[in-house]
Amino acid sequence: MIQHWNTVIEYLAEKEQTSGNYDLAILAGNSLPYLADELIHLYEDGIVENMMLVGGIGHATPFLQKNFKDLGVQVSGPSETELYLDYFQQRYQLEKELFLIETASTNSGENARFALNTIKAAKLNPTRVLLLQDPILQKRIKATFEKEWQAVNPVFTNHVPIIPYIKAIENSILFENEKLKF
Incomplete structure (x- = not known):
């Protein structure tokens, strides 16, 4: 039975190979603090040029x-973005100006739409974008971003x-990994 669950989880996670550099990494709201650390590691390692929280x-x-x-x-702040910003300031001494931020979205569709509005307002045109999200929502978030961002068409x-x-x-x-608490 557990193998069946894990097959579904692997399908939903849709883990992809990453290579090279990316113009932008977007951390979408979720309940997993380890993803915040992963975003910072990607930035510090020079893999991503810009970071966005939605x-x-x-x-x-x-x-x-x-x-x-x-x-x-x-951490304090009403939104998931603000909670992450407070964490980044405490743990890494990073100021919010380092991030593109969006604090109003409440679902995947709004994450994608409001993120696109933020990108346009910042006059950015990313061509390669990394998406970070709760792994079991990863397939959905990618499909949503691809639909909402059709006009600018990044990969x-x-x-x-x-x-x-x-x-x-x-x-x-x-879960096998103790970092995973939903």
């Missing part, structure tokens, strides 16, 4: 707050550092 107050917001708290990090690549494979189902789902 996400307002949505279904994942209370889980993101709890997961930061479980890590011993006290989107899913960046999935960890696929959340399940190792047991008891009273709750147990």
Whole structure:
């Protein structure tokens, strides 16, 4: 049974090979703090030129707050973007001016639409974009961005550092990697 779950999870994660440099990496709102660290590593390693955070107050917001708290990090801000910005300032001493930000979206469709509006306002024209999102939403976020950004037509690549494979189902789902808390 667990292998069937893991097959579906792998399909939804749609992990792709990344190579070379990217004009932009977009971290879409989610509940997984490790993705924030992954975004910064991509930037520090020179893989991405620009970073964008998209996400307002949505279904994942209370889980993101709890997961930061479980890590011993006290973050504040109403939106997922603002929670991540507070974390980046505390952990990496990075100011919000380093990021393109969008704080109003509440779902994948709005993530893509509002991100595009932000890119246009910043007068950027990215051709290669990395997408970071909760792995089980990765396939959906990529399809949504491709649809919403048709007019500017960049190449989107899913960046999935960890696929959340399940190792047991008891009273709750147990993941192989402890970084994964939904």
